[in-house]
Amino acid sequence: MNRPALKLFVAVVLLFLALPILLIVVVSFSSAAYLTFPPPSFGLRWYRAYVASSEWLAATGLSLSVATAVVILSTSLGTLAALGLARLPGGARAAVAALILSPLIVPGIVVAIGIYYAFSRYGLIGTPIGLVLAHTCLAVPFVVTSVAASLAGFDRRLEQAARSLGATPWGAFRQVTLPLIRSGVLVGALFAFITSFDELIVALFLSGSGAVTLPRQMWDDLRFAIDPTIAAVSTLTIGLTALLLGGAHLLRNRSARA
Amino acid sequence: MDGTQAALPSAAQLPGRGAKISLVDLEKRFEGVGAVRGISLEIGSGEFLTLLGPSGSGKTTTLMMIAGFETPTDGDIAIDGHSVIGLPPHKRNIGMVFQNYALFPHLTVAENIGFPLKQRGVDRATRTRMVADSLAMVRLPGYEARYPRQLSGGQQQRVALARAIVFQPRLLLMDEPLGALDKQLRESLQLEMRRLHADLGITFVYVTHDQEEALTMSDRIAVVNEGRIAQLGRPEELYDRPSSRFVASFIGESNFLSGVVRGMEEGLVVADCSGTTVHALAAEPLLIGTEVTLTTRPERMRFADTAFPLTGRQNRVRATVTEAMFAGERCRYLLRGEDGAAIVLKEPSGAGTRRRAVGEATEIAWSVADTVVV
């Protein structure tokens, strides 16, 4: 394939990738009462509709608080585990890593119905706690890989040096190790947030009627009535995700320079 | 094979096994910055020419333009009298050895060497025979089935060489081919490349930043600096008659004395170096009062009282020993002239020499014939 043809092909594929998403953003600013393209005029009509809807706001609030709880739980458990993982002997390390990383591989529906089956017996369906517990399992792999990656570049001798200079094990961790892996921890926390905030399949089974998350609300909306409010909500989530990822990118660059 | 007709001929087809190359006012600018700034060079059939220069001097860019990987911004490249500008690399029929060999990791040694033959539509049986022949030529017979990663650095080098000559190109380009090898291996491969050059009779253009390598192997050397040829000549010429301070210091070690021209005498420049009169060879007559730099090699200098006298006319200066280092075959002295200039002197070690002590006042001498104005 020669160069101009290759370039054209690549441009078309990139348009294919980007256009549907840009389309949603454009539609969300439409002032029309129904979906038309191009919009007759632009306005914040659908954002106002979103803000005026108690359903949407409740779902957003729930998603934000579940995601926050997931971040706290998965980041603390995941960071400790990543630190311990590096010190485990090979065989045990492989087994533990397989368990921790498996949610990345096991099909979402299998995880969802497995958890649904167990949680229904403990009355966790339709409760935010059930969602937090399940989403934490899905978010942990991102925390562990991110922290492990920052630990891979960490020289264990620094910790030993701190100990030889009189630091207690906890002091060495807090004053030497933690500052050096901090950006890895933060990046992991951001991914954990996005994982929970975007999660749908588990939420479909666990949220019942009492704990409707934002993706679940969007799903219900898409199945029954498509109105452009969902475009506004989508645009907001795209914006939030982009913001968080931009933050993660900056953090990574900073840690790469440090 | 769409391009065999248009491609340059191979060694078997033309009289004189090596290609003649002429570079005419060759220029290459990258985003406005000149990497090569006007190189003109005639390379004879069967010559071993080395482009020698520091990194960033433009020597590799020049080689890449000959190979066809870079397009000159200006100027012309002709091979055997035909301009090759616009001819893609695969139609130039030029052998090339790359810096880190660029052996295809997914192909065996035989497949690597057979690669250019396959492109040229050579049948399998002939390919097998030619691969075996060229492996024999680089002294690696029987290595056909190995993969590049199973070979040592020196063996990879030989395979790269075999691959570049198996299709009988009339020109072989080499880009720092020995750079990744250790000193001993490098020396033995240098000898081997000279032998190969003599056997094949094709033209070699060799790029290196290693002056010793250039001096040992080349018929002629083009010293390249800042995109231009600083000096072109046989190795002895470059070493004994450097034309500039850059060449004098880039090739070998040199002492520099600054002086003022007092006159000309029997074709020699007579210069005053801080009160001492020094005679030197000059390419052209110089005006009285001109400030000049004179250069001479450390190993051409002697202590004036040594048992090995110099022949012919001599220059002499007084100096004090500031440092003495024994380095096996020779002794290396650092001296300070009366004007404060640092001078390096290398004396062969042996029974006839006496170790000088630091602080010893002495006189050093060297032949006028070994003194050059740069």
Place this chain on the structure above:
Amino acid sequence: MSDAAVITDIPLVRTFPVRPFRHTGAVLLVGPLVLFMVVFYALPVLAMLARSVTEPSLSLANFTRLAHDSVFLHVFGTTLRTAVAVTVGTLLLGYPVALAMSRMRPNAAKLVLVIVLLPFWTSILVRSYAWMVLLGRHGLINEALLAAGVLDTPLRLLNTPIAVHVAMIHIMLPYMILPLSSVLRQIDAALPRAAASLGATQWGVFRQVVLPLSMPGVVAGTLLVFVLSLGFYITPALVGGPRDLMLSQLIAQQVDLLNWSYAACLSATLLAATLLLLALCQMVPGVRGAFRLGVR
């Protein structure tokens, strides 16, 4: 210290079982998470899967029955067909992009990477919604084709296999491009040059050098996309037709019908297929690295 003390010290050190305690710290660090995941994730999933062999009685009857189950066979066929179509589609669209990226200047390549990652990090729900908007009966594509006079009546695009394929290719493309471009970028730039200097044409350089050297990326990307496609649920549920269920949809449907043993049996099959393919992937030399880079 006296000799006696030294002598008594040695057996003390020897007899104390040091090894089991050497990793105490590590176990304490890893323990909480492992416990958490076992209780809230691993045991629930395993208990659910176990119902495939324990109900109605302890046997593999549920699995042997699958071989003659026409609903399952139809759904499994649809799932495989979809995964193959999506894999082929992403490979054909993604390879040229990855190739172009590997040849670009760093800044241009970064821009392309952002465009590739944009959908990667947009929720699947939002992307599926975008395709509903595009492909609907009154969606953009139909409206545009009607307005241009190409069509008289709108095409049925949404809720067809084509819609599923297109939307899933859109979602899976980054998973193909990332491992491909990481492998292509690692190819020594001197190799294509060497091939050209040895007489290979542009196409020859690609076919004989670049393509074979990028095979680990092709294998990694293909398996990754294929495996992930097998488990798709949201996109086919939103843009697919009711008659072309994927395996995940069938599982969800059976759970709704409280047909747990059947759902568990299907889940076990889906999981087994996934793990089998991943194990296969690990066996191909050079793929592991590309695979890891692709996921991150």
